[in-house]
Amino acid sequence: MAERACKNDCMVGEKKMKLELTNAEQWIKLFTSKLDENVSTLNELDTAIGDGDHGTNMERGAKAVKEALDKQTPADLSALFKTTAFAMIQKVGGASGPLYGTAFLDMSKAAKDEADLAKLVQVGADGIKRRGQSDVKMKTMIDVWQPVADDLSAGPLTADQVDQALQSTKGMVATKGRASYLEEKSVGHLDPGSQSSAYLFDSLIEALGEK
């Protein structure tokens, strides 16, 4: 697995922290780089309890997001999230495409009159739940998104909190997504979508820390 850029001591955001466009751009860029660097990690996690393509899927999305952002610099937060959402929806496919796509699309809509980071992430988490007909404790990316949304609304987010959320998926029995076909045999493995979501929020921490 990739080295974490910041450890326990690293945290971001004040309560009610506003997300600025420059941070957010940095956030998405760092996320796409982490996806690029960790294709095989994600594929391997998905090989254990899914169909082995989560890394490849997200890599396709990362490439599309980068290309879209290179083509046109987004005017505001809403535009940035919309571009990200469309690239994910149109290029990722599989389960993660519509899930990340819906999360960012809903965040794009919300960002039109809301810039509070914690609230935006909660909107994204809700989008995933709606699209995936799922909730926490089903061993999906929601088990990273929801704790992160909670942590952000309670105070600054730490890499440790992200990691804790990610690690919590290991002990869960999957009841949604492909891993659910394995029933009890899904226990003992990290959920791949939670790992990519951990990269997303690690990137957020880095982007805000570098400000």
Added chain:
Amino acid sequence: MAERACKNDCMVGEKKMKLELTNAEQWIKLFTSKLDENVSTLNELDTAIGDGDHGTNMERGAKAVKEALDKQTPADLSALFKTTAFAMIQKVGGASGPLYGTAFLDMSKAAKDEADLAKLVQVGADGIKRRGQSDVKMKTMIDVWQPVADDLSAGPLTADQVDQALQSTKGMVATKGRASYLEEKSVGHLDPGSQSSAYLFDSLIEALGEK
């Protein structure tokens, strides 16, 4: 490879030797046993330069010959050869079925008014040549049948002569049968049909020796 039952010192037949029914029955029975015992030897030879089934093909023939002979004891030499021929034709398939079948069918016809062993074997060899559109030096069973026919007409046949004929196929380039597709690469391997024919004539030597 199976042990040869008799070595250089072992020989059979006087010049112009008559083949008796009891010897011939013994001959065919020994032949079918040798085929049964050497299925994998023949398959392996055929794997090297053919399609790997000569042992399995001949085993099917051996079984059919035995069953046919068990069902009805042949009245004379001609009937024995005919039964052998029909079993081979109907059960072996591939190249060796029609070849052994034609050899025995022609020998059956000839045996109606000819019992000279050397002449009968020559009739068989000619049948193979006709059916296979082939001749000596093409790395086929003819390279055992023809030398054996010659040796028999010159005097008693020895296991050494049979073996010499068989070994001579090793250096040949195949120009008929599947091995011909290998062209020069067929050199260095024994021809499988020549090996089964060597079993045939080894059996003949044993059958006459045991008289």
Added chain:
Amino acid sequence: MKKIINEVENIVPEMISGLVRVNHELVKQIPNTTAVVRNDDDFADSQQVGIVSGGGSGHEPLHAGFVGDGMLSAAVAGEIFTSPTPDQIYEAIKAVDHGQGVLLIVKNYSGDVMNFDMAKEMAEADDIKVKSIVVDDDISVENSEFTQGKRGVAGTVLVEKIIGAAARAGKSLDELEQLGKTVIENTKTIGIALHAATVPAVGHPGFELKDDEIEFGIGIHNERGYSIEKISKSKQLAADLVNKITKDFAKKDGKFAVLVNGMGATPLMEQFIFANDVLDQLKKQNIEVGFSKVGNMVTSLDMQGLSLTIMKVDDDWIKWLKEPVKTIAW
């Protein structure tokens, strides 16, 4: 991994290009998509409900091989083992709607269900009537309303055949939706693997089985099954699978359809031997077979193995299963 391919990321577009070029009299490609649509005049002139299916690639001939008169109107190919994206499905829906609406045939995977749902929402915004049915025939997975439920596997092709023929016969969108749901409820499949598939981007088989092992209950994306056993004779395998499936049917009267489906690397020879044993087993159980089929229909790349599908059918369904079609692969 030895495969006859070029760059891994071009596998799907190149495959679709090959399929369309070779079969240009039957199908055409929607530009800039990997969606394949019927290319015949009969369809252009018809007033039938459009039938669209699709899903991840790697299951060929499913789905593009079943586009044509009497089966699918269009098929959308995703990346290998990955649902296609909503924009592509949306293009296919638009291309086949003749005002009578469009039925989507979706295999039950979260990715497929979500992407087809998003496409449906997009098409509905264009005032196209869209319904969808979700195939979940793989009874090796326990069903539960709290989970994703059973997977959609080889039975999908029988659903596509019946729905395709019924749509050609002029059934309405609502009728087809209802028919599809009933057909799916009556369709049950179990698969076995002798060797896992190698996803090209991964480069090695999805799981390992020993030289004498076989896995029961695998899915078509290398999903692991419910047990690993020593391989037995075809007769025994047939008995095991037939028993497991027929136990799942409440009633054994009436007629049944049977599909023996090869997973990609298992020769037809073995499929026919297995089918012979399946028919023997069904005869023993006094189960009447009204339709049967054998072949590589819903594959899993180069997986070695096969699946058995049994469907309880009525006489109309048999007629629809038997009707001739003009497709690449039925």
Added chain:
Amino acid sequence: MKKIINEVENIVPEMISGLVRVNHELVKQIPNTTAVVRNDDDFADSQQVGIVSGGGSGHEPLHAGFVGDGMLSAAVAGEIFTSPTPDQIYEAIKAVDHGQGVLLIVKNYSGDVMNFDMAKEMAEADDIKVKSIVVDDDISVENSEFTQGKRGVAGTVLVEKIIGAAARAGKSLDELEQLGKTVIENTKTIGIALHAATVPAVGHPGFELKDDEIEFGIGIHNERGYSIEKISKSKQLAADLVNKITKDFAKKDGKFAVLVNGMGATPLMEQFIFANDVLDQLKKQNIEVGFSKVGNMVTSLDMQGLSLTIMKVDDDWIKWLKEPVKTIAW
């Protein structure tokens, strides 16, 4: 060796039994043989020349999969990779002769040629007119009048399609013989293997290739080829095979038919990618393709690999290649 079979010696009869039971509306079996004949009323009433092919098993769907209206009248299956015996072929000839005679389509192997010859002699003794044509399309083997000559491989199925359609159109036995010879002269094939086939009675692959090796010029019975190379991209393989085959045609004007044939364990996905590259190559060489087809037609058990067949065709042949048929596998 992991295969879904019962006893090795029952493979062929059980396979034929499965094939016939599943497809009983198309074909029937001649009792006590492994010969399969058309089962339709159209044929019973027709006055067409009977078309019989056959050969060793292990190449499914060839030949039984191509029995039906517009293709073969009967097919005779031998043991695996072993010509059928004359008595079985003779039964098939008798079953399909409607007084117009019977044409035998034989692949050029000494075993097949001899067994079909013996069957012909038997049928002629019954006053049935019999002619035979010998397919030898595999140009990876040098031709010579002093040897067995070239092998008959995947091109056989195109020969069967053209002859079958021409026979249905009412051509006489002599015309069909002449047509067949001309078609065969214009048919050229080369095969490649990534992994050899495992003959069940042998139990291991016929030869070994390293993880990055591929063999050019193999036959459909594990016959070794003319060279072993490092595997390259599909584009390169296509260029190599297309060049080698087109060089063998004196003239490149007119139209050509193309068949990409899977060897049994190579997924359709790879076959379509390869076909896409073949069509690109032919376009580059300004060679006009009038007909193309992709699929597992003439397999070699579980061999991984494929073959490319190119045939110089005239317009009648294209028409016959395209005409619909009612068979299990075309």
